[in-house]
Amino acid sequence: MDFNDSPTEAAFREEARAWLAANVPSEADLTGLDPMARAKLWQKRKFDAGWACIRWPKEYGGRGATPMEQVILTQEEGKSGAPDTGFFMIGQGMAAPTMMAWANEDQKRHYVPRLASGEDIWCQLFSEPAGGSDLAALRTSAVKDGDEWVINGQKIWTSGAHYSDYAILVLRTDPNVAKHKGLTYFFVDMKSPGIEVKPIKQISGDSNFNEVYFTDVRVSDAQRLGAVGQGWQVAITTLMNERAAIGGGGGGVGFRQVYELAKRVDLDDRPAIEDKRVRGQLATWYAQESGLRYTGYRSMSALSRGQTPGPENSIGKYVGASKTQDMASFAMDLLEGSGAVVDPEFVESAGIFQGAFMAAPGGRIAGGTDEIMLNILAERVLGMPQDVRVDKGVPFNQVPTGTG
Amino acid sequence: MNFEFSAEQNLLREQASGFLADNCPPSAVRAILEGDAPYDAGLWRQIAELGWTATTIPEKHGGIGLSYLELCVIAEELGRAIAPVPFSSSVYLGTEALLLAGTEAQQEAWLPKLATGEAIGTFALGEKPGQASPRSLETTCSAGKLTGAKVPVADGDVADFAIVVARSDAGDGASLHLVPLNGAGVSRSPVQMLDPSRSHAKLSFDGAAAEPLGADGAGWGLTRQLLNRAAVLFAWEQVGGANAALEQAKEYAMGRYAFGRPIAGHQAIKHKLANIYVKNTLARSNCYYGAWALSTEAAELPLAAATARVSAIDAYYFASKENIQTHGGMGFTWEFDCQFHYRRAKLLSVNIGSEGVWQDRLIAAIEQNEAA
Numbered sequence: 001m002d003f004n005d006s007p008t009e010a011a012f013r014e015e016a017r018a019w020l021a022a023n024v025p026s027e028a029d030l031t032g033l034d035p036m037a038r039a040k041l042w043q044k045r046k047f048d049a050g051w052a053c054i055r056w057p058k059e060y061g062g063r064g065a066t067p068m069e070q071v072i073l074t075q076e077e078g079k080s081g082a083p084d085t086g087f088f089m090i091g092q093g094m095a096a097p098t099m100m101a102w103a104n105e106d107q108k109r110h111y112v113p114r115l116a117s118g119e120d121i122w123c124q125l126f127s128e129p130a131g132g133s134d135l136a137a138l139r140t141s142a143v144k145d146g147d148e149w150v151i152n153g154q155k156i157w158t159s160g161a162h163y164s165d166y167a168i169l170v171l172r173t174d175p176n177v178a179k180h181k182g183l184t185y186f187f188v189d190m191k192s193p194g195i196e197v198k199p200i201k202q203i204s205g206d207s208n209f210n211e212v213y214f215t216d217v218r219v220s221d222a223q224r225l226g227a228v229g230q231g232w233q234v235a236i237t238t239l240m241n242e243r244a245a246i247g248g249g250g251g252g253v254g255f256r257q258v259y260e261l262a263k264r265v266d267l268d269d270r271p272a273i274e275d276k277r278v279r280g281q282l283a284t285w286y287a288q289e290s291g292l293r294y295t296g297y298r299s300m301s302a303l304s305r306g307q308t309p310g311p312e313n314s315i316g317k318y319v320g321a322s323k324t325q326d327m328a329s330f331a332m333d334l335l336e337g338s339g340a341v342v343d344p345e346f347v348e349s350a351g352i353f354q355g356a357f358m359a360a361p362g363g364r365i366a367g368g369t370d371e372i373m374l375n376i377l378a379e380r381v382l383g384m385p386q387d388v389r390v391d392k393g394v395p396f397n398q399v400p401t402g403t404g
Numbered sequence: 405m406n407f408e409f410s411a412e413q414n415l416l417r418e419q420a421s422g423f424l425a426d427n428c429p430p431s432a433v434r435a436i437l438e439g440d441a442p443y444d445a446g447l448w449r450q451i452a453e454l455g456w457t458a459t460t461i462p463e464k465h466g467g468i469g470l471s472y473l474e475l476c477v478i479a480e481e482l483g484r485a486i487a488p489v490p491f492s493s494s495v496y497l498g499t500e501a502l503l504l505a506g507t508e509a510q511q512e513a514w515l516p517k518l519a520t521g522e523a524i525g526t527f528a529l530g531e532k533p534g535q536a537s538p539r540s541l542e543t544t545c546s547a548g549k550l551t552g553a554k555v556p557v558a559d560g561d562v563a564d565f566a567i568v569v570a571r572s573d574a575g576d577g578a579s580l581h582l583v584p585l586n587g588a589g590v591s592r593s594p595v596q597m598l599d600p601s602r603s604h605a606k607l608s609f610d611g612a613a614a615e616p617l618g619a620d621g622a623g624w625g626l627t628r629q630l631l632n633r634a635a636v637l638f639a640w641e642q643v644g645g646a647n648a649a650l651e652q653a654k655e656y657a658m659g660r661y662a663f664g665r666p667i668a669g670h671q672a673i674k675h676k677l678a679n680i681y682v683k684n685t686l687a688r689s690n691c692y693y694g695a696w697a698l699s700t701e702a703a704e705l706p707l708a709a710a711t712a713r714v715s716a717i718d719a720y721y722f723a724s725k726e727n728i729q730t731h732g733g734m735g736f737t738w739e740f741d742c743q744f745h746y747r748r749a750k751l752l753s754v755n756i757g758s759e760g761v762w763q764d765r766l767i768a769a770i771e772q773n774e775a776a
Contacts, residue, residue: 001473001696002406009405068405259770273771276764283763286770287715291686294693297407304405312689315682371671377681378674382654385669 003297005072006304013072019051020080030083036163038083043118053092053116060100060108061116067303090159091115091122095168095187098238102185102225111166111187123190124238125155125169125212130401132157133372135170136179136232137391137399140214142171142186149173149186149224151194151217157366161197161210164190168238170231175397182396183231188219204358253324253356255286258331261349265334272334281330288323292316311381317363318373325360328353407692409473417477423454424485430741433601436488437744442562442594442603448489452521457495460503466516472636472699476691479637483644483752486744488601490524490559492641496634498525501567501580504633505618505626510582514565526563528554528607529627535761536569538577538624543570543609545581549589550614553606556595558755560585560605567617568609575621581614589613599747628706631756635709636694639716642752643688646716649723649745650680653730660732673730680723687712687719707773710766717752717759724749 005013023045030038046052047061055070056062065073096115099108114120131138140153151171161167167188174182188195194217199207226234259282262273272278295316299309331353332339341347342354364370378384391399409417428447436444451457459475461467475495482491499518502511502525517523530536531543531554543552550568557566565584572579585592589612595604618626654677657668667673694712697705724745728735735742753759 001408001410001692001699003696004406006406259767273767276760279767280760280763283710283714283766284718286766287690287711287718288686290693290711291689291715294407294689295685297405298689298692300405301408312685315685319682319686371675374675374678375671377678382674382677382681384654384657384674384677385666387669387671387674388665 009068009072009304012069013076016051016073016076019049020076020082023049023051024080024082035084036087039085039087040118042083043085043088047113047117052118053096056096056100056112056116060096061113066306068300071300071303085118087121087160087163088115088118090124091120091164091166094124094238094241095122095166097241098168098185098225098234099187101237102234103187107222120165121160121163122166122168122187123158123160123164125158125161125167125188126235126238127157128154129156133369135235136183137396138170138172138183140169140171141175142173142184142219144173144221145218147221148218149221151188151214151219153214155212155214156200156209158197158210158212159208161190161212162199166190167212168225170235172396173228173231176395177229178393179391179396179399180232181229183235184228185225185231185234186219186223187225188217188223192217192219194218202359202362204355204362206359208362252352253328253331255282255289255327257349257352258282258285258327258334261331261334261353267334278334285323285327288319292319311377314373314377314381317367318370318377321360321363322370324356324363328357328360332357407696409477413473413477416474417481420456420478420481421484423450424481424487428485428487430486430744433486433488433744434741437599437601437747443490443559444488447487448491448521451487451489451491457491457499457521458519459495461499461515461519465511466519468519472633473695475637476640476695476698479640480644480691483641484648486601486645486648486748490526490562490603492634492638493526493559493563494518494521494524496637497527497630498563498565498567500633501525501527501617501626501630502582504630505580505622506582510615510617514582517564523564524559524562526557526559526566527630528557528560528566528568531555535757538571541569541571541578543568545570545572545579545614545616548614549611550581550583550609551611553608555606556597556604557607558602558604560607561592561594561603566607568607568614569623569627570614572621572623575619576624577621578623578627579620580617580623580626582617583609583612583614587613597751599751601744601748602751632705632709633698634756635713635762636691636698636705638752638756639687639691639694639709639712642716642720642749643684643691645745645748645752646680646684646687646720646723649720649727649742649749650677650684652742652745653677653680653723653727656731667730676726676730680719680726683715683719683722687715690715704773707766707769710762710769713757713762714759714766717762720745720749721753 025042043052050063053062054065054073057064092115096112099112126135128138128140142149142151167190169188170183170185172182173184194215196213198211200209200211201207262278263271265272267275295312299313302309335348338348342351379386427450432444455468456478458467459470460472463469502514514523518525563585565582568581568583569578570581589610591608592605595606597604657673658666660667690712694708697708727745728742731742734740
């Protein structure tokens, strides 16, 4: 048992490090560029040198690397000071695997390399006001008209819709059959006439998500992925990749930040870190973070040996999101009356605790709520039965709906 | 990255698991829990024959000189089986104390017998309710004669020797002493425990012959080192028990029907068991970290041990109580086996320092790493 690279892994790490050291953009390269332009510059540079999306097949812009090589590259890139490429996460992490599995060869050769190079940004139009955890209850419709489909309805919680070039989406093509059977999967150009994107203002004050309205939007039948009525099966390909792409939602508040705070602020006229209750809480969170870290190492070890990791890594988002929320809340308690201050003139630690506190509820909902994650663990890992579904086998247009 | 057990170690796990399934079923645990025997002597003999008691003892002292990783594997399986044997006292504490601080002569005197299971060792620290410290100890040793009392001492009724922590005027305020328990000046009386599948005793010393283990005044530091090692091994037992409790809860929930379907299909039960799985997974991964630190004598051992211990205490307690809850009223009956895990989980939570003690040590380890 050790944490060392195998000789091949070590050689790859060296190669990655050397390339990154020579190619990560300097501050001079980036001057005057906004975060999107920085991300695009860096992504294109990686792509041109064969360092983008390295797990993908060569013909689609990758280099057919192993999962372990991708892990190593991600680690090294994280340490390299390279620009943040989060803009590409949904396109590369979710849309690309779906396209590679379901699109035709011409489409794959056209669209997938453009995802790898950062030229195109994609978003995912799945959730709807009436279809969140129960995603298959979505209602936005597509009606066939010659060689085209006409889309009407509304999607919601779409990250990055306002800057995306394309989207993957699931639509209801037959309301007369059971919920899962009436869905069909498409991709669409976000500049199509009839698409309107409206930002949603979150409780944090930020707007990371959007509502996307469709009014008589026309999409070619050639942009259908999978058969008519097969949309749920295609969506599973996307969702299998979602939790891997979304990750822990750390929000910048973890053990280290709260520990450092506890050394700085006083409790009973002593540094708070000397208080037993504070130490106890911090130790619990440290053990959780450590448990997640070493769970990740166990998965990496499986990858390193060419095996598929077990289900243990699926706990990450669930544990991480609540931990962030609780740690942010605890840090604010340590600040006492100042804990609720967000005024830039007086706020502690540049407001990271208040920021994480207000962002954390989203972490527990996005990409599968805590409750859905527990259901997945119970059903797929522990093998427990699915929930009772009263809409099972019932034609979708006869399923009871609420007022929302 | 090779953060996992080897193929040989996994084979050992399978063998141990199969052996204990056959030879330490719940009925064997119940026999000790309900009966007068202090431990399962037949099982103990078999375990010794398999060489488990000799795992980390060097070959020159009659052991088989394997690594701590093998011992972690065995610990997990013993925990899973809730084995009613003095393994933890004799191996994680008695044997480890001799390996840590024993002279060549002390090691030669005891390790071969510990390896064969012929001798049982234990460790005696606590004297009264509350956290022990050098200042809290009243046991003293003068000119090789030990005086005082220790309660509760795990397997104190059956052990051949105890490593006793006594107060000292020197150094860190404590000294360790190796005390044979069959000689004059030692009296022992059994102590009833929450978990009767593990026997405990009160040891009283009235001028009992004792020889120092390690330097006078080095006893508290040695105790901490010993407990850091033992914490990793106990944590593996706890993780084994926690996973067994989860399996027990799941098996019952799959077969128990309410409202027309298995209760395993109701979200309240699904989420409960998923939460057990989450805690168990975190604890297990931290135990890997502990196993790595223990087996490589890493400087991180104090932090790794505390981390493993803190999360294993949390996981086993949670799994054991929610296992009963999943069983409903039947889980609360004497007839059902859920009580075994509930009792063992609490015993293992308090036996070498409780959650709060190890939480404090975890943060202290981080502080020390920063100061270094």
